[in-house]
Amino acid sequence: MSTLTLDKVKTIKTLNHIAESGLAVFKKDDYTIDNDSDHPDAIVVRSFNMHEMEIHENVKAIARAGAGVNNIPVDTCTERGIAVFNTPGANANAVKELVITSLMASSRNLFSGVEWVKTLQGEGDQVPNLVEAGKKQLVGSEIKGKKLGVIGLGAVGALVANDALDLDMDVIGFDPFISINTAWELSRNIERAMSMEEVFAEADYITVHVPLTDDTRGMFHAETFKLMKPGVHIFNFSRDGLIHEQDMAEALESERVGKYITDFPNENVLNMKNTVPIPHLGASTKESEENCAIMATRQVKEFLETGNIKNAVNFPDASIPYTGKRRVTVFHYNVPHMVGQITTAISNNNLNIADMINRSRGDYAYTMVDIENEIDEAVVSSLEEEIKRTRDIVTVRVI
């Protein structure tokens, strides 16, 4: 584990409520939490929409205490050398439990049943008779023996798929980009679909667990609904943008889709027939909020103090023990000669290298070099300036 003396107190700004146990990672002597700061060193966020927000040049990192990063302008952050972290899997169990709860509850018409029975208030002694007479409208289906289609077998999808098998469902899953780690976690009894169409054709219930990106936006639309079994129930605990809302409204109206259970209500959703709107509760458990907050804040602290990177969505993973007296971290384009230019600048300043790492991710790369020598601040500035003058550099930090 790294050790490093901070040269100044760092400022952290939060844009949503972040669990105290996570914020406690930032020790008082080294950090201040200031939610009014317009130039924090790092930002910790949950679902706050950052797309319209001005992000000060002092911001070095943004940590999403959760999974989805569609509320963060990730491409702009990358171009500016701001690392964006998330917390893979930290809230997956919470989401899985709510998906399974909703699967059983909606299949048994529990939500509409409870709503209806409350309308009997005021009927006095007649309530039990009215309940017995009315319950025939609410006959549901058991999930045992039915087929669940899971689109996206990541942290959440894999847990849902495995647990559905334990509930005696048949499960068919589709994920063309599945990670090796998740593939190891999946039960071999889950049927592997080679296309979404295969899932649509076979499933009685479909649950979607993919990120919202330009590739997945609107992936459920009129044509896809036509491929599904009439009366299918669709569960969306991922993002509203995955569903073409007008098409969903029409599919519900015609009962092509039997029920739409979503964690992302909006005005359109509230006007749709046979919809169960849930107020984005997927990750809202004490356990999940703490897991996410602790993971997010630890990752940011490590990055601010040592430059080490774990679970960034736009920087490569890169970690080495902090062995030297100072560390030079450089985020740059993934082009030839970068390491040579950085190490030349270091030797031009008469400094010796103790250790180094270079990792790339797509068009960008990240290099960290530990310096063996004690360096005074004048040399730090000269070194920083010299590296910044090099072509294809995005950001330089000497820490």
Ligand SMILES: NC(=O)c1ccc[n+]([C@@H]2O[C@H](COP(=O)([O-])OP(=O)(O)OC[C@H]3O[C@@H](n4cnc5c(N)ncnc54)[C@H](O)[C@@H]3O)[C@@H](O)[C@H]2O)c1
């Ligand atoms: N409701 C909530 O509170 C809540 C909580 C956590 C996550 N989420 C949402 O759920 C999403 C999934 O969360 P996760 O933790 O499982 O993320 P994850 O990154 O672990 O899994 C996402 C999976 O989707 C797969 N995928 C990507 N594009 C696909 C496509 N076109 N077809 C099929 N599979 C595809 C990926 O390969 C990956 O395995 C998040 O991005 C977030 O938007 C919501």
Ligand SMILES: O=C(O)[C@H](O)COP(=O)(O)O
């Ligand atoms: O992507 C996520 O992690 C979830 O949507 C949770 O969002 P929240 O942190 O705002 O509850």
